[in-house]
Amino acid sequence: AMTRLLGLQLSGFDTVKVELTGENDSKEERRRRLEDQRKNNPYHRFVDDNLILKSGLVDKKKGLFARRRMFLLTEGPHLYYVDPTNMELKGEVPWSRQMRPEAKNFRTFFVHTPNRTYYLFDPSRNAIEWCEAIEKVREMYFCHEDEAPK
Ligand code: 4IP
Numbered sequence: 288a289m290t291r292l293l294g295l296q297l298s299g300f301d302t303v304k305v306e307l308t309g310e311n312d313s314k315e316e317r318r319r320r321l322e323d324q325r326k327n328n329p330y331h332r333f334v335d336d337n338l339i340l341k342s343g344l345v346d347k348k349k350g351l352f353a354r355r356r357m358f359l360l361t362e363g364p365h366l367y368y369v370d371p372t373n374m375e376l377k378g379e380v381p382w383s384r385q386m387r388p389e390a391k392n393f394r395t396f397f398v399h400t401p402n403r404t405y406y407l408f409d410p411s412r413n414a415i416e417w418c419e420a421i422e423k424v425r426e427m428y429f430c431h432e433d434e435a436p437k
Contacts, residue, residue: 330359333369333376337361341420344371346408353408358417364424366398380405384429388418 321338324331330342341360346353347368356368356377366380380386380398387399396414398405398421409417 329374330357330369333367334359334361334365335363337363337365340424341417343413343417344410345417346410348406348408353406355410358407360417360420360424364428366421382425382428384425386421386425386429388421390415390418 317338321336324339325336328339330339339359339361341358343358344355345358345368346355348354354377355371357371359365359367359369361367364382366382367376368378368380369376381400381402383401385399385401389397389399391397392414393412394408394410394414396407396409396418398407407414407417
């Protein structure tokens with residue numbers, strides 16, 4: 288039932304916005320973006336050739352300290368995070384239908400997953416955009432929230 292395709296609005300590789308559009312223009316657009324990403328995005332090697340839908344630096348707190356990571360929301364879907372200093376993949380927030388983003392304010396947001404809540408802080412104050420993007424991707428891949436798990 289994955290008939291809807293992702294349409295994208297690009298404004299620099301670290302501030303890609305996710306948007307739903309019709310199916311007509313999106314296939315060619317998607318191919319073009321992926322081509323560009325393969326050639327020009329230094330984070331491409333971490334994302335298993337998936338198209339990056341949104342990315343940006345986010346501080347992820349676990350225990351006492353927050354670590355600054357490049358978060359990469361991609362088709363698949365995946366939410367990878369990379370240490371931007373060592374250019375090393377550190378992990379992935381596990382996706383499921385139950386994934387729930389929650390914006391606390393412009394900077395702070397949580398991503399609830401069945402086994403862990405990720406505590407995240409966006410220094411560029413785009414927490415709400417992050418939550419909207421994650422929720423859009425969730426709806427696209429896992430249908431709407433009140434549906435019983437299959
Ligand atoms: C680490 O704390 C980092 O926050 C890790 O994040 C985190 O792993 C570790 O949690 C946590 O102990 P210190 O750097 O202060 O030691 P990252 O992997 O981004 O470097 P994850 O990836 O799980 O958030 P544990 O519980 O996974 O070890």
